[in-house]
Amino acid sequence: MxxxxxxxxxxxxxxxxxxxxxxxxxxxxxxxxxxxxxxxxxxxxxxxxxxxxxxxxxxxxxxxxxxxxxxxxxxxxxxxxxxxxxxxxxxxxxxxxxxxxxxxxxxxxxxxxxxxKGFAGGMKRWNFGGLRATHGISLSHRSIGSTGQQGMSKVFKGKKMPGQMGAxxxxxxxxxxxxxxxxxxxxxxxxxxxxxxxxxxxxxxxxxxxxxxxxxxxxxxxxxxxxxxxxxxxxxxxxxxxxx
Amino acid sequence: MNVLRLFEKKKIEEAGKDIPNFKAGDTLKVHTKIKEGKNERIQIYEGVCIARKNNGMGSTFTVRKISFNEGVERIFPLYSPNIEKIEKVRIGKVRRAKLYYMRVLRGRKARIVEDIAKAQKERNEAKK
Structure with a gap:
């Protein structure tokens, strides 16, 4: 080597x-x-x-x-x-x-x-799709959506979320x-x-x-x-x- | 000059291209090398230059022509070894650097007026 x-x-x-x-x-x-x-x-x-x-x-x-x-x-x-x-x-x-x-x-x-890239949202950092442009969505078009399911009362470790990207x-x-x-x-x-x-x-x-x-x-x-x-x-x- | 510019300058000098002084609006004849198996031949593509992009080794120019009633555009890298020669056929009189408006025009409206004064001037300079 x-x-x-x-x-x-x-x-x-x-x-x-x-x-x-x-x-x-x-x-x-x-x-x-x-x-x-x-x-x-x-x-x-x-x-x-x-x-x-x-x-x-x-x-x-x-x-x-x-x-x-x-x-x-x-x-x-x-x-x-x-x-x-x-x-x-x-x-x-x-x-x-x-x-x-x-x-x-x-x-x-x-x-x-x-x-x-600084603190980046889910769409830029993980290529999430975001929410819909119309049909009642307000103020959260670039949101990550749901982070889990009913009854679990927790979010799994390693869930892809907004955060520091790059550097x-x-x-x-x-x-x-x-x-x-x-x-x-x-x-x-x-x-x-x-x-x-x-x-x-x-x-x-x-x-x-x-x-x-x-x-x-x-x-x-x-x-x-x-x-x-x-x-x-x-x-x-x-x-x-x-x-x- | 920074390292990148120096490098590109050296590469451009190495390419040793004799590029005429042309701009958007000019009619060009581009002699391109075409390989067919082992043989190599020259094909001439003639049309109006509608854009020039200056970006060191990445410089390109766009040539548009109407071929069998269909608009055709080719983007050539300026320093490509595949370009044998660029010939300036006619100098156009235009007011813009990028003639993308030519894409929607057809027939008589797609004409570009020749810049006779400039052509004459260049001819005189060539004579000298």
Whole structure:
């Protein structure tokens, strides 16, 4: 089990694929996604890596967080999340992850806090039908109607009623990574992702689908990606030289 | 410029489309690529542009024509790779950006006057 990535939601747009079909995509930006600390099973009882995201002033962090960041020699982040990993996928402290952590057409799960809708009624929150517009109904056209039956003298637990809608953590499974821009740190995820713009999205390999064999193990690091690109360029230059 | 705009700008540049300066009221010839099995051919769809929607990569334009006495409207994505070329045939003189009123008009009432002065101006500029 590999760790994931923390990304910022930029917004939605559309691109054209190789068959000239339109694909709706959500843009996510990965910035300053570094390993701050590592949890180990013998010491902490579980294996995990703590990742950072975003950049902000160091004085805005609290003291324990600052100590962790200084120890790892990192830029002060806006957000930190832990990701459970298997012992073979632990990433060393201080290494920076890149969007090349995922590969094209890979399936991922996206976790985020959904857009808050406030205190919503039954029609908006649970798709209830509401009451009739006429035939003697007054002042209660969007009501939820009955909440039980005669003789029970109670309302069952979990009855769908008006209440807070949205602004709670949600995971959408099996989203497709359409494309990525390693240089800019941009990910294109097909379809919608929970959360509002500029909210933090946690991306992980899809838990319910087999993992692609092309993914980098234990993680796609930024340095590694650069090395790879340099190697590619060198190879291209060599080829060009050979052709001449 | 924010990240989304920059991204869309880059994608639009990558598409490398040579789009003429047209607006609602203009008569267009849209050359569309059509795939039939392995073969690809070009089909020309000609009609009046009744709307343009500007939305970055999601920009579209609507072309209306009367085909066998039946009004037909097609909405084309402006940056679609399936559009080979957009040809401006005639410049119309209209007062609105969206000509949805054309849908209820037929025959003589559905005419759009040609903007001769503007056409002349564009021709002169092209000559220069």
């Amino acid at each position: 590999r760790c994931g990535l923390i990304a910022k939601k930029i917004g939605m747009t559309r691109v054209f694929d190789e068959n000239a079909q339109e694909v709706p995509v959500t843009l996510l930006k990965v910035e300053n996604c570094c390993v701050a600390t590592v949890r180990q099973a013998d010491k902490d009882g579980y294996d995990a890596v703590c990742l950072t995201a975003g950049v902000q002033k160091a004085e805005r962090l609290n003291k324990p967080q600052r100590a962790v960041i200084e120890k790892a020699n990192l830029t002060a982040p806006q957000k930190m999340y832990e990701f459970r990993v298997s012992p073979d996928c632990v990433v060393p402290v201080g290494s920076e992850l890149s969007v090349s952590h995922f590969v094209k057409d890979q399936l991922v799960d996206a976790t985020a806090v959904t857009q808050g 709670k953590q949600m995971t959408i499974q099996n989203l497709v990574v359409h494309d990525m821009d390693v240089e800019q740190g941009l990910l294109m995820i097909k379809g919608a992702v929970p959360g509002h713009k500029n909210s933090w999205i946690r991306l992980k390999d899809a838990v319910k689908k087999p993992l692609s064999k092309d993914v980098p193990m234990p993680a796609g690091l930024k340095a590694a990606a650069q090395v790879k690109e340099v190697a590619k360029e060198a190879a291209a230059q060599e080829e060009a030289g050979a052709q001449e």
